[in-house]
Amino acid sequence: MPAPPTDTDDRALPVSDSQTFARAFKDLRDGFGQRQLWLSLGWQDIKQRYRRSVLGPFWITIATGFQAAAMGILYAALLDLPLKEFLPYVTVGLIMWNLIAASILEGSEVFIANEGLIKQLPSALSVHVYRLVWRQILFFAHNLLIYVVMLVAFGVWRNLHWTVVLAIPGLALLVLNAMWVSIVFGIFSTRYRDIAPILGSMTLMLFVLTPIMWTTKTLEAQGGQVADRAKLAELNPTFHYLEIVRAPLLGEDQHAYHWYIVLAITAVGWIVAILAMRSYRARVPYWV
Known part of the structure; x- marks a missing residue:
């Protein structure tokens, strides 16, 4: 009779591969491969939100335009x-901020909001992340109409030069960051439901601390201690995300260190996201 397997026996019970990097990357690949599903679901989200509305998704543009006009004129x-x-500075900043804030707020509830689909639909977990990011890209595309109007109405086009093309890789970086933010915050907010309200308060605080309604140039022009305080904005990561897109869209000078900081955060964020997918991806259906 063969001896029972021991701890050191290679014939011991196999270990599940659900918590491996291979399964984490496979989930991301499979989710992207199901793009017909999340592209359709993302578009349906917008249509459902503005169902029976005459202007439909263009209410997104109108609301953002009025908000930017009110803030710009007041400040x-x-x-x-x-x-x-x-x-134009406030408007472009607000358009970019809406994308950043939605990635944090909606990303923290991306799995909770899709509880029914996660439990019933046999698909990759990343499908819901792709769906969320695709929906935010559509919102952003609608808001870009405001930017096009400003190009003509305020003569912004006269300030543009070849560096305007840098807004494209800048936007691509924002999308990549929106994905890892949704994965990380989405997983941990599903396990710990207090995280989402905390992120809501944190996002509101970041909005005030980010140069959207105010400019660092105004503070620097005052000199002295006020100018030194303007450097505190550099500690806010959302400032750097704004600058890599807002500066080229407005024809302003680019600073390479904004890109370095964003690239570093992107790399670290994706490492955390992959680790979270490896360790907790299989548990999300039970947590929701």
């Missing part, structure tokens, strides 16, 4: 800044 008067320069 231009408070800070004594020329409206022709400040309003």
